[in-house]
Structure formats: structure tokens, C-alpha cells
Amino acid sequence: MNKGLLLFLLLCRVESKPCPPCLCEPLPGKLGWRIDCASVGLKEMPVLSIDILILEMQNNNLTTVLPGTLDILRKVEKVNFSNNPWNCDCSILYFKMWLEDFHKASLANVTCAGPASVKMRALSHLSGNDLKGCQKPLPISCLDFLWRDVLLIAIAVLVLILVVCTLQYSRKLANKSTKQQHSSEIPLLQIHDMEDRKSK
Structure with missing residues (x-):
């Protein structure tokens, strides 16, 4: 394959922004992006790209993450989901398990806003029995x-x-x-x- 064409395709890939409506910047020396969606009032997760290395989602209005949403983030090195009004019912299990696999410290910063039985508790301290709707007798x-x-x-x-x-x-x-x-x-x-x- 022509070296010029290969270089052009590589540059196009680096220059194409995988960004949702947030601040996006390429990370110097790395093939990836820093996505800063902090404090932009998001109520749901934006569409994400595989090239994201740092994802900042703190101080929004996120209540849950749909299953599969974060699976594309195979190269991510750092995430921040703190200060969101997380609804810690059974639908939050995917998000909890993804954070457990990714980074325990990130999970410790996620606090539940509801339901009342788990309000203000760290998601890391909850089990399936604590999450409303997960206990099926x-x-x-x-x-x-x-x-x-x-x-x-x-x-x-x-x-x-x-x-x-x-x-x-x-x-x-x-x-x-x-x-x-x-x-x-x-x-x-x-x-x-x-x-x-x-x-x-």
C-alpha cells in the first residue's frame, strides 16, 4: 500500500472527532481523545467512540447508563462520573459492574440520589439485594x-x-x-x- 495514502488515512482518523456535544481535545503523544462533558447538564449518555482515553462526565444530570453504552470504551484510562443524581435501582447494575471492572476508585465516587433506601450511599457499597427491583423472591x-x-x-x-x-x-x-x-x-x-x- 502507498505510504502517503496510509499516512493520510491515519491523519484522517486522528483528526475525525469522536466527540459528543462536549469539549474534545486530542491527547498529545497518544492516539486518543479527552472528552470533557463536565457540567453541561447532560441527562443521558452521549454517543461515545472507541478512541476515548479520558471521559469526564461529572456534575451532570445523569441518572443511569443503558447496558452496552460503555462497552465501546476499550482504551479508556480514566473516567469521572461523580456528582450526578444516580438512580440506584436494578437498572444501575450494568454501570456498577462496568466501573468495578474498570477502576474501583471511580466507582467509589459515584453516589446514589435515589431511591430513598440508598440515598447518599456510594454505589460501591451496594449489592444486588440493596438495589430496588433486583431482589426477586x-x-x-x-x-x-x-x-x-x-x-x-x-x-x-x-x-x-x-x-x-x-x-x-x-x-x-x-x-x-x-x-x-x-x-x-x-x-x-x-x-x-x-x-x-x-x-x-
């Missing part, structure tokens, strides 16, 4: 418990029967060996008695 089926209990009782009875049979069999073997031992001793005693009588 499992339906209790009495029939499942009944079959499980019947199975456990049947296994216990079977084990008990096997133990009793084993004990009876071992007792029979012990009695049989004792009888054989006594029967082998009787002729010896009789011979001994006969010898005693002869000697008298």
Missing part, C-alpha cells in the same frame, strides 16, 4: 419440599436397613466362627480325657 413450592423430604427419608431408611443387615450378618459370622472353634476343641478334650483314664 423465589417462589416456594410445597410440592418440591415434599418430594425432597420424601427422598431424604427414603435414603435414611435405606441406610438404616443396610446397617441393620450388616450388623446381623457380622453377628452370624461371629457365632458361626465361635461354634466352629468350640467343635474343634471338643475332640481334643475327649482325647485328653481318654488318655487320663488310660493312665489311671
Whole structure:
């Protein structure tokens, strides 16, 4: 391929701005962008580009991040999502898990604005059970418990029967060996008695 064409394509790629309606600047010495969307009143995440290295989204009106929105940020080195009114219900789990994978320190700066049960708590300290709508109680089926209990009782009875049979069999073997031992001793005693009588 022509070196001039390759250089032209590379420059076009660097010069094409991946910017949402925010302040965008190329990072010197790196093939990537710093996107500064701080304090611009955003209510939802803008469309992002793979070339973003620094993303600043603090001091906006973001309440959630749709699943998949941040997956394009494969080269990102730093993010800031602090001071947004995050709605920490079950829909925030994607955002929480993405931040956990990306950078724990960034997650610590994200604070919930609602619902009331988690207001002013750091998202990093919440589990799925704390997030409204994530706790789905499992339906209790009495029939499942009944079959499980019947199975456990049947296994216990079977084990008990096997133990009793084993004990009876071992007792029979012990009695049989004792009888054989006594029967082998009787002729010896009789011979001994006969010898005693002869000697008298």
C-alpha cells in the first residue's frame, strides 16, 4: 500500500472527532481523545467512540447508563462520573459492574440520589439485594419440599436397613466362627480325657 495514502488515512482518523456535544481535545503523544462533558447538564449518555482515553462526565444530570453504552470504551484510562443524581435501582447494575471492572476508585465516587433506601450511599457499597427491583423472591413450592423430604427419608431408611443387615450378618459370622472353634476343641478334650483314664 502507498505510504502517503496510509499516512493520510491515519491523519484522517486522528483528526475525525469522536466527540459528543462536549469539549474534545486530542491527547498529545497518544492516539486518543479527552472528552470533557463536565457540567453541561447532560441527562443521558452521549454517543461515545472507541478512541476515548479520558471521559469526564461529572456534575451532570445523569441518572443511569443503558447496558452496552460503555462497552465501546476499550482504551479508556480514566473516567469521572461523580456528582450526578444516580438512580440506584436494578437498572444501575450494568454501570456498577462496568466501573468495578474498570477502576474501583471511580466507582467509589459515584453516589446514589435515589431511591430513598440508598440515598447518599456510594454505589460501591451496594449489592444486588440493596438495589430496588433486583431482589426477586423465589417462589416456594410445597410440592418440591415434599418430594425432597420424601427422598431424604427414603435414603435414611435405606441406610438404616443396610446397617441393620450388616450388623446381623457380622453377628452370624461371629457365632458361626465361635461354634466352629468350640467343635474343634471338643475332640481334643475327649482325647485328653481318654488318655487320663488310660493312665489311671
